[in-house]
Amino acid sequence: xxxxxxxxxxxxxxxxxxxxxxxxxxxxxxxxxxxxxxxxxxxxxxxxxxxxxxxxxxxxxxxxxxxxxxxxxxxxxxxxxxxxxxxxxxxxxxxxxxxxxxxxxxxxxxxxxxxxxxxxxxxxxxxxxxxxxxxxxxxxxxxxxxxxxxxxxxxxxxxxxxxxxxxxxxxxxxxxxxxxxxxxxxxxxxxxxxxxxxxxxxxxxxxxxxxxxxxxxxxxxxxxxxxxxxxxxxxxxxxxxxxxxxxxx
Amino acid sequence: xxxxxxxxxxxxxxxxxxxxxxxxxxxxxxxxxxxxxxxxxxxxxxxxxxxxxxxxxxxxxxxxxxxxxxxxxxxxxxxxxxxxxxxxxxxxxxxxxxxxxxxxxxxxxxxxxxxxxxxxxxxxxxxxxxxxxxxxxxxxxxxxxxxxxxxxxxxxxxxxxxxxxxxxxxxxxxxxxxxxxxxxxxxxxxxxxxxxxxxxxxxxxxxxxxxxxxxxxxxxxxxxxxxxxxxxxxxxxxxxxxxxxxxxxxxxxxx
Ligand SMILES: Nc1ncnc2c1ncn2[C@@H]1O[C@H](COP(=O)(O)OP(=O)(O)O)[C@@H](O)[C@H]1O
Ligand SMILES: [Mg+2]
Numbered sequence: 001x002x003x004x005x006x007x008x009x010x011x012x013x014x015x016x017x018x019x020x021x022x023x024x025x026x027x028x029x030x031x032x033x034x035x036x037x038x039x040x041x042x043x044x045x046x047x048x049x050x051x052x053x054x055x056x057x058x059x060x061x062x063x064x065x066x067x068x069x070x071x072x073x074x075x076x077x078x079x080x081x082x083x084x085x086x087x088x089x090x091x092x093x094x095x096x097x098x099x100x101x102x103x104x105x106x107x108x109x110x111x112x113x114x115x116x117x118x119x120x121x122x123x124x125x126x127x128x129x130x131x132x133x134x135x136x137x138x139x140x141x142x143x144x145x146x147x148x149x150x151x152x153x154x155x156x157x158x159x160x161x162x163x164x165x166x167x168x169x170x171x172x173x174x175x176x177x178x179x180x181x182x183x184x185x186x187x188x189x190x191x192x193x194x195x196x197x198x199x200x201x202x203x204x205x206x207x208x209x210x211x212x213x214x215x216x217x218x219x220x221x222x223x224x225x226x227x228x229x230x231x232x233x234x235x236x237x238x239x240x241x242x243x244x245x246x247x248x249x
Numbered sequence: 250x251x252x253x254x255x256x257x258x259x260x261x262x263x264x265x266x267x268x269x270x271x272x273x274x275x276x277x278x279x280x281x282x283x284x285x286x287x288x289x290x291x292x293x294x295x296x297x298x299x300x301x302x303x304x305x306x307x308x309x310x311x312x313x314x315x316x317x318x319x320x321x322x323x324x325x326x327x328x329x330x331x332x333x334x335x336x337x338x339x340x341x342x343x344x345x346x347x348x349x350x351x352x353x354x355x356x357x358x359x360x361x362x363x364x365x366x367x368x369x370x371x372x373x374x375x376x377x378x379x380x381x382x383x384x385x386x387x388x389x390x391x392x393x394x395x396x397x398x399x400x401x402x403x404x405x406x407x408x409x410x411x412x413x414x415x416x417x418x419x420x421x422x423x424x425x426x427x428x429x430x431x432x433x434x435x436x437x438x439x440x441x442x443x444x445x446x447x448x449x450x451x452x453x454x455x456x457x458x459x460x461x462x463x464x465x466x467x468x469x470x471x472x473x474x475x476x477x478x479x480x481x482x483x484x485x486x487x488x489x490x491x492x493x494x495x496x497x498x499x500x501x502x503x504x
Contacts, residue, residue: 068406
């Protein structure tokens with residue numbers, strides 16, 4: 001199967017900063033969830049921007065099959081427009097694509113319902129908790145039914161309980177349309193829980209240090225966090241990470 | 250209890266200071282043209298209140314008109330300039346130079362340009378000039394202070410320049426523009442007063458003219474009365490602008 005998007009021997013260099021990423025390869029197949037794990041500044045967000053088509057590599061090739069509007073990004077912060085209510089925020093991608101306001105708002109309302117926020121449709125970002133704001137951000141990403149969903153440390157600012165709930169919500173929503181997903185995190189357990197494949201990156205410049213395949217159903221069954229499969233996977237990822245940081249030969 | 254005290258404290262302080270001032274004037278017998286007693290100032294205010302209010306309205310309406318005009322020109326100019334980096338770079342040094350030039354320094358020339366027969370035109374022009382810059386730089390800063398991730402989102406969804414301006418840049422600039430108007434309101438009053446002083450012809454009978462006229466005649470109590478009305482008016486305008494800024498921001502952010 002041809003990949004939804006791929007990075008082939010890409011390198012990214014910034015003026016005055018040198019090469020921050022690469023050579024780096026990553027191919028996403030239809031409907032898979034890949035987690036990208038690595039220390040802060042190792043180039044995870046840069047790789048994501050390449051996949052989103054927001055930035056061009058200095059060297060190498062990026063292939064992308066999603067058309068305009070079929071790629072969605074969720075950032076570490078909810079990145080909502082503070083002056084607009086939840087529904088208007090979620091309707092933004094549709095309205096930018098030229099959809100009539102009434103129709104866009106209807107679909108936004110549906111998307112908000114899907115993330116459990118039908119009661120907060122008219123609330124502005126300042127009136128929402130961190131977890132709720134992140135759900136709005138997720139609804140905005142999903143409202144266009146993207147084929148490629150890029151999540152850049154979406155849980156970084158949230159508490160443990162909220163993270164776990166959101167993790168299951170993302171799996172449930174993913175299951176409806178099965179987009180290819182890249183989930184960036186620096187938390188090993190979170191990566192092992194979220195993804196079918198965990199790619200660990202080393203830093204300076206960012207390269208692939210190891211990969212773990214997690215052969216378990218998605219969405220995760222109840223009690224998955226205490227299962228043997230999960231613990232082994234987390235251990236493998238942990239090992240790759242230690243190697244990436246130069247702690248193990 | 251402590252809240253009441255906090256509100257009462259400044260009033261109490263003013264009362265005590267006024268009392269000391271009154272006592273000092275009476276005890277030392279200092280001449281009224283040098284330092285009038287508070288009671289004399291109050292008497293001057295009571296006697297001239299209609300005149301003072303008329304003059305205050307004259308100055309205030311000039312400042313408000315200038316604020317409206319400055320707002321219109323500063324916002325439109327900032328919008329145009331923000332769309333072009335080169336234009337912005339070109340304008341910036343000039344804007345800074347004009348902004349730091351004291352209004353008193355250019356006032357005499359503006360009075361001449363406006364025509365000595367039309368002090369009103371000079372006064373409003375000078376008030377517009379000083380009110381222009383805070384709004385202009387606020388709008389320009391605001392238009393460029395968008396969240397970079399939101400900008401990326403607009404890139405991702407292929408937003409047009411027009412969509413980006415209307416749906417992202419202008420709303421992002423709103424708090425900065427409001428702040429600019431608050432500062433500009435105070436400056437417009439200062440600009441109007443300075444210009445009235447420079448024009449100084451009596452052709453425009455704002456508060457500055459009341460001050461000039463009375464101090465030329467050594468009617469110091471009247472001078473004090475006019476100064477007090479001027480500061481009260483400034484404080485009132487500031488309070489109104491501050492309250493409107495906050496009310497608009499609350500609506501804007503939903504809290
Ligand atoms: N526009 C840029 N200019 C210069 N350096 C950058 C730029 N963007 C990112 N970097 C640098 O590239 C490195 C990788 O950044 P990033 O991809 O954001 O890392 P991560 O998301 O893994 O924390 C960092 O050291 C960062 O400082
Ligand atoms: Mg990052």
